[in-house]
Amino acid sequence: MTGRPPAGIDTSKPHPARMYDWYLGGKDNYPVDEAMGRQMLGLDPRVPVMARVNRAFMHRATRWLAGRGIRQFLDVGTGIPTEPNLHQIAQGVAPDARVVYCDNDPIVLAHAEALLRGTEEGVTEYLQADVRDPDTILDAARKVLDFSRPVALSLIALLHFVPDEDGAHDLVARLMDRLPSGSHLVITHATADFTPEESKAATEQLKAAGVTLALRSREEFTRFFDGLDLVDPGVRVPHEWHPELGEPVAGQDDGVIPGYGAVGRKP
Structure with missing residues (x-):
């Protein structure tokens, strides 16, 4: 990206949302993000594939x-818009779907207009807030969503940037506690289970650049779904979750993609 960054955007250190954008071939990133992205590629050249696999999981x-029958979606950690977005997928199936996007990065706010181009029958809204403040998110979201009806809470490639010190599992539980029976939780998360040495090096390099990476094991990931009923086929490597729904990603079968994905239903 060239020119002066929008107000509030810190370009002195990399940001996960902008790195993710760079991995996906976007242009809403800065040299510091590309530099760190290239360091990650040096550790594992499949990082862009991981980003696309996460995106495809969200679509499926x-x-x-x-x-x-789910008609309400709350997407926290939205990231920089990359089409098709969640609301385009949901409203493509159900034009009356209502979607609330949430992110804490000012660059996402700068692109909020693109996030809000939905169907006439449906509703799309954007709010700026941090996952570490679930009450603010829920209080704002309920102005758009009907919390007496099921809501799908989407946390795609987000929680591995929330360390245990910030109470990641408790934050997810607090978000789900205020959602009604029949609501769903959708998560993807990076792990060190398959590539321990590369993951350790990535964690250290990101930490040196001011980015916290909290990789979690399968057991730690599954804890996010405590009290929920896991949807078949349960916790899987993301591209193995209902692959029959389509959207294969080139390179996804080039070794195990080091992450997990799952969907759970609140009883």
């Missing part, structure tokens, strides 16, 4: 949920 999970 959203399509699956909308096909089963």
